Amino acid sequence: MSENKDFLRVIVEEDIKKGTYKEIVTRFPPEPNGFPHIGHAKSICINFGIAKDYSGHCNLRMDDTNPTTEDTKYVEALKDAVKWLGFKWIGEVRYTSDYFPKIYEYAVKLVKMGKAYVDSLNEEEIKEYRGTVTTPGKRSKYAQRTIEENLDLLEKMKNGEFKDGEHVLRAKIDMGAANMKMRDPLLYRIRHAHHFRTKDEWCIYPMYDFAHCLSDYIEGVSHSICTLEFENNRDIYDWLLDELDLTPPRPYQHEFARLGINYTVMSKRKLLELVNGNYVSGWDDPRMPTIAGYKRRGYTPESILNFCDQIGIAKANSMVDVSQLEFCIRDDLNKKVPRVMCVLDPIKVTIENYEGDEEIEASYYPHDVPKEGSRKIPFSNEIYIEREDFMENPPKEYNRLTLEQPVRLRHAYIITCKEVIKDSLGNIVEIKALYNKDSKSGQDKSGIKVKSAIQWVCAKKAKRVEVRLYDRLYKNEAPESLEDLNPNSLKIIKDALIEPAVILEKADERFQFERQGYFYADPIDYSDENPVFNKIVGLKDSWAK
Ligand code: ATP
Numbered sequence: 203m204s205e206n207k208d209f210l211r212v213i214v215e216e217d218i219k220k221g222t223y224k225e226i227v228t229r230f231p232p233e234p235n236g237f238p239h240i241g242h243a244k245s246i247c248i249n250f251g252i253a254k255d256y257s258g259h260c261n262l263r264m265d266d267t268n269p270t271t272e273d274t275k276y277v278e279a280l281k282d283a284v285k286w287l288g289f290k291w292i293g294e295v296r297y298t299s300d301y302f303p304k305i306y307e308y309a310v311k312l313v314k315m316g317k318a319y320v321d322s323l324n325e326e327e328i329k330e331y332r333g334t335v336t337t338p339g340k341r342s343k344y345a346q347r348t349i350e351e352n353l354d355l356l357e358k359m360k361n362g363e364f365k366d367g368e369h370v371l372r373a374k375i376d377m378g379a380a381n382m383k384m385r386d387p388l389l390y391r392i393r394h395a396h397h398f399r400t401k402d403e404w405c406i407y408p409m410y411d412f413a414h415c416l417s418d419y420i421e422g423v424s425h426s427i428c429t430l431e432f433e434n435n436r437d438i439y440d441w442l443l444d445e446l447d448l449t450p451p452r453p454y455q456h457e458f459a460r461l462g463i464n465y466t467v468m469s470k471r472k473l474l475e476l477v478n479g480n481y482v483s484g485w486d487d488p489r490m491p492t493i494a495g496y497k498r499r500g501y502t503p504e505s506i507l508n509f510c511d512q513i514g515i516a517k518a519n520s521m522v523d524v525s526q527l528e529f530c531i532r533d534d535l536n537k538k539v540p541r542v543m544c545v546l547d548p549i550k551v552t553i554e555n556y557e558g559d560e561e562i563e564a565s566y567y568p569h570d571v572p573k574e575g576s577r578k579i580p581f582s583n584e585i586y587i588e589r590e591d592f593m594e595n596p597p598k599e600y601n602r603l604t605l606e607q608p609v610r611l612r613h614a615y616i617i618t619c620k621e622v623i624k625d626s627l628g629n630i631v632e633i634k635a636l637y638n639k640d641s642k643s644g645q646d647k648s649g650i651k652v653k654s655a656i657q658w659v660c661a662k663k664a665k666r667v668e669v670r671l672y673d674r675l676y677k678n679e680a681p682e683s684l685e686d687l688n689p690n691s692l693k694i695i696k697d698a699l700i701e702p703a704v705i706l707e708k709a710d711e712r713f714q715f716e717r718q719g720y721f722y723a724d725p726i727d728y729s730d731e732n733p734v735f736n737k738i739v740g741l742k743d744s745w746a747k
């Protein structure tokens with residue numbers, strides 16, 4: 203646990219001191235209507251994290267009260283996300299729909315207490331009667347119905363005797379309340395729709411405000427943690443649980459600030475639009491801010507947990523810089539992954555004074571990474587280097603190979619350029635070079651000064667790989683529409699060349715391609731015939747000025 207306790211943990215500790223609860227119980231209550239995103243990761247970290255810190259437990263509950271938008275595939279994605287982040291829920295996954303019979307009983311109880319009524323205004327009238335922030339609302343004439351009438355109508359609603367929208371059940375609170383949410387909030391609505399779990403058993407569905415507090419209570423939740431936009435719903439939460447006069451202890455709602463990240467959209471509705479419109483390859487497209495997307499891209503769970511820890515828990519909404527997330531993954535991989543060489547845009551170099559071939563032993567890790575392991579890199583007179591690592595007319599600060607300037611081949615020798623071969627259009631197709639035999643890396647006696655070392659691969663032994671270069675999905679800091687999509691968020695390179703050990707030894711799934719960034723063997727499309735690597739993140743923040 204971090205040294206500086208966040209305000210939620212302060213509340214939890216106070217409740218522990220008071221002895222209010224036998225156990226600290228939290229829940230992560232997503233609606234299974236989309237894949238979870240990084241915002242959900244934050245909620246997962248908070249809810250499961252608090253339960254873990256105080257030896258309690260956290261339930262995974264599907265808040266499945268909207269039959270038309272929910273699906274089992276989203277349930278699976280939510281379970282995967284929680285597990286991948288390293289958290290465990292106790293027992294089975296919970297479903298609000300499992301509590302439908304209980305919730306209905308509570309509705310009947312409220313009606314019997316004269317605290318709820320069946321309203322028959324239509325949607326527009328309900329809205330109009332609610333009033334505005336500055337003007338009080340007006341109660342519906344149907345609020346005068348007797349308890350018997352209400353019980354009868356509620357039962358008929360449940361039995362499917364009415365059409366969608368004909369009636370609703372409302373709590374009788376206060377149409378003049380300053381908090382608009384308290385102006386007789388809706389508890390049930392009629393919806394003749396097939397539910398992915400309860401099938402056609404129900405045609406009335408409880409509203410969020412009714413179902414949530416009761417589900418929390420039924421599960422013995424102590425701390426119901428949600429995001430700030432539910433602040434005004436807290437009064438209903440309290441009203442319902444208090445009015446129903448339940449056996450204590452009962453849960454209390456606490457709000458924290460929602461995570462927002464720049465260059466990112468984070469609403470399931472907008473993410474669904476990207477998926478349905480084929481702007482991305484699916485929910486797990488490596489550019490998506492979904493947990494499945496980060497996972498496929500090559501992010502580690504540790505990097506996401508670290509990120510959630512770093513951004514902390516606040517009571518006021520703010521925007522987090524996406525480079526902070528990128529920093530977290532870079533920082534994690536820097537300590538973990540092997541360094542190898544891959545050439546994305548190859549140009550051939552023939553070393554005219556080199557004969558035969560050899561294998562160069564090279565460590566997978568730099569000195570400051572305390573990990574062991576090395577591979578053999580084949581070397582011969584024909585190699586490939588990155589096209590941009592040679593320039594005929596270089597600017598002053600150019601440190602790589604030029605007609606005059608030698609360069610070191612990483613782990614190998616220093617070469618100088620002798621001549622360039624061009625095609626009829628003037629494009630360089632080959633570089634003729636010379637190497638210095640005394641300049642081998644680690645035993646250099648050549649005395650030649652070079653300004654940089656570049657990656658290369660052996661022409662005969664290199665393996666062809668597909669590399670997918672991912673960049674930010676949006677070009678604007680605060681994306682609003684599809685027009686803000688970054689047209690260059692994916693570049694596919696079919697013919698990159700990689701040193702053979704990466705393919706044959708499979709030393710890891712994640713690598714640093716030296717000077718290029720961190721890459722991940724795509725968990726779905728990678729095959730021996732067509733190895734595919736996803737760019738996870740660059741070596742430094744290429745968007746920084
Ligand atoms: P969205 O519309 O962005 O997908 P949601 O609130 O409708 O979000 P739910 O499935 O209801 O999604 O969310 C499950 C839990 O995750 C809730 O407790 C919610 O408050 C929390 N959550 C959702 N988005 C964020 C976010 N951006 N930051 C922190 N917590 C979030």
Ligand code: MG
Nearest residue numbers: 231232233265
């Ligand atoms: Mg929600």
Ligand code: MG
Nearest residue numbers: 233469470471
């Ligand atoms: Mg939503």
